[in-house]
Amino acid sequence: MRNVADGVEVGTDAGREVEDPATLEVVDSVEVCAPEGIDQTVRAARAAFPGWAASGEDRQAALTRVSAVLASHEDELAILLSREQGKPLAQAYQEFRGSRRILDWYAALADADEILRETPEERVLTKLTPIGVVGMITPWNFPITILGMKLWATLRAGNTTVIKPASTTPLSTLRMVQLIAEVLPPGVVNTVTGSGAVGQHLASHPLVDKVSFTGSTEVGREVMRAATPGLKRLTLELGGNDPAILLDDVDLDAALPMILRSAFHNAGQVCQAIKRVMVPRHLYGDVVDGLVTLANESFVVGRGLTEGVTMGPVNNFAQRETVRGLVADARKRGAIVHTVGRRIDADLPGYFLMPTIVAGVEADWPLAATEQFGPSLPLVAYDDLDRTIADLNAGEFGLDASVWGRDEDAAIDASLRLEVGQSFVNTHAGPPDPLIPFGGVKGSGFGRELGLQGLEEASQLRVLKVHRASVPATVGR
Incomplete structure (x- = not known):
């Protein structure tokens, strides 16, 4: 499948093979873009910028047309996403529908200046103006x-873009951009494909004005270093290791099903997934038993296109081995690993992992202290809430956290003491809401996406001051 640059498909279909993580069959191949090809694509985005930036109303109308085109190709796009990423088909549909929900929200958002002062003598206002060319580097879990x-x-x-999708899941992005290119002016949306070196070249390109990256904290630091010489604007959404803290008065019947859904959605490959549960010691046995029972009833593992599957494989070999290694390490340290759910399509050779509930884990073990990013949920017993919060705040990440308890005020108090970008009480992060900004702190990155704050992140703030005082009829007397 080919890239899009300046409104047309470019490059070659040959290059890196993209495989189905369930069957290991080749779905398609994409080009590994050379530096000169990336340069040409960025120049096309730069040339398209003045025309696209000119009219907010024209952009609104164009984005409304984009939404209609994507809706009409939903089946094709969802199947392609399921094949390359591995997720159940129903969840692939949810991705495209959720993305269109965000699109429709921004398409309906009118331009609005903010009046800071309005007097007979002067008018002072701020305007949001475009930045220029934005390079986007996206991950494989939710392409x-x-x-x-x-x-x-x-x-x-009003910006133009060059998108670099993850090398294991580029196909749905490329096909979507091919469709978008049919209704947007040439050069507004473009793609480049290949390895991390392609992303680094894009991040360091002198004609790219901003870089927006989602991925690991380690790679985020590399992107930041590449962007720094050009003083580029940056939005970094990086790693997370979200804790769920159960309080002494938690309603387990209500909490456990929601915790389970968060932990194992998309085979645990969610930056905002619950990745560890902190449990009061006197409730520990009940929580372990409850989660194991619920998980056995809830998860059917298999190929995403197979009817009845609720969890697909992990996306790639390296990620499967990472999760396997962390679980094996916990078992070696004395943890009890509960393998749950059932497997269909048992003859498929792909990167399957069964969901696991891991009991007897200490907070500083690698399975709990790092972002495992897979279908394994460690449960950590605690005796002192204040100490638990302090230990969590001492960690590297600060994306999300949730607190669960019947006493809402106490749960809110605990949640506000956690150093995170988003905190939740008796729930955890759900599908992106276009109204609600999202982003992390500390090693989880900086900047915000979604909401009005997301529009501000994609803009430059300009101040306009108009002097209205009358000019004397004669000068110099």
Whole structure:
């Protein structure tokens, strides 16, 4: 499948093979872009910028047309996403529908200046103006959702873009951009494909004015270093290791099903997934038993296109081995690993992992202290809430956290003491809401996507001051 540059498909179909993580069959191949090809693509985005930036009303109308085109190709796009990423088909549909929900919200958002002062003598206002060319580097876990969180606000603000999708899941992005290119002016949305070196070249390119990256904290630091010489604007959404803290008065019947859904959605490959549960010691046995029972009833593992599957494989070999290694390490240290759910399509050779509930884990073990990013949930017993919060705040990440308890005020108090970008009480992060900004702190990155803040991140703030005082009829007397 080919890239899009300046409104047309370019490059070659040959290059890196993209495989189905369930069957290991080749779905398609994409080009590994050379530096000169990336340069040409960025120049096309630069040339398209003045025309696209000129009219907010024209952009609104164009984005409304984009939404209609994507809706009409939903089946094709969802199947392609399921094949390359591995997720159940129903969840692939949810990605495209969620992305269009964000698109429609920004398309409906009118330009609005903020009047700071209005007097007979002067008028002072601020305007949001476009930045220029925005390079976007997106991950493999939610290729379309995360792209939508970046792309639609960026286009609404008047910027043009060059998108570098993950090398294991580029196909749904490329096909979506091919469709978008049919209704947008040439050069507004473009793609480049290949390895991390392609992303680094894009991040360091002198004609790229901003970089928006979602991925690991380690790679985020590399992107930041590449962007620094050009003083580029940056939005970085990086790693997370979200804790769920159960309080002494938690309603287990209500909490456990929601915790389970968060932990194992998309085979645990969610930056905002619950990745560890902190449990009061006197409730520990009940929590372990409850989660194991519920999980055995809830999860059917298999190929995403197979009817009845609720969890697909992890996306790639390296990620499967990472999760396997962390679980094996916990078992060696004395943890009890509960393998749950059932497997269909048992003859498939792909990167399957069964969900696991891991009991007897200490907070500083690698399975609990790092971002495992897979279908394994460690449970950590605690005796002192204040100490637990302090230990969590001492960690590297600060994306999300949730607190669960019947006493709402106490739960809110605990949640506000956690150093995170988003905190939740008796729930955890759900699908992206276009109204609600999202982002992390500390090692989880900086900047915000979605909401009005997402539009501001994609814009430059300009101040306009108009002097209205009357000029004397004669000068110099």
